[in-house]
Amino acid sequence: GENVEQHPSTLSVQEGDSAVIKCTYSDSASNYFPWYKQELGKRPQLIIDIRSNVGEKKDQRIAVTLNKTAKHFSLHITETQPEDSAVYFCAAIPMGTGFQKLVFGTGTRLLVSP
């Protein structure tokens, strides 16, 4: 089955710096890659997603890039703010599941210091 690896496990940056989180997946048939932000004790919230027919997608300070050949995708957060501090999870959807059977990465704890 699909296996998603995520790095780093923790990331500390100063406010205003950029943060990059990387994920690799194993199933070349995966075609949908969402990123979720989870604050402590809360539900995961979708922040951006990308499909396999697109190489890059941007939404204000957040961007995601996808390299299908290398089977990896990355989340980029620019001009980080303290409220960006949370745990971020990447995920991949294995082909053929129809409904969203998400396989999550291990998570990255992002800490943005003022």
Added chain:
Amino acid sequence: GAVVSQHPSRVICKSGTSVKIECRSLDFQATTMFWYRQFPKQSLMLMATSNEGSKATYEQGVEKDKFLINHASLTLSTLTVTSAHPEDSSFYICSAPEGENTEAFFGQGTRLTVV
């Protein structure tokens, strides 16, 4: 976006008792829902896929007789943790997609503590 409501948000139960967790899609019909478990500082691990009107599909290593799933209507799935033990203490969270290959919406999660 669509709304998925999960109840209760927190529950403390005694070892050996059973706990039922509800997951409702409030403004759309969900023929499929997913149940995840999340231990502290860990990722979300899929436990099972809940299918309306049919048996749930469990992931490898998840005991179907311990984690009973019922999806009796298009808007409600329940997870019952039977004969709970302290090691079952975790954050349980459901999700429901509006359709195939679309965004999944998560419930608020249930913090289960077994004492």
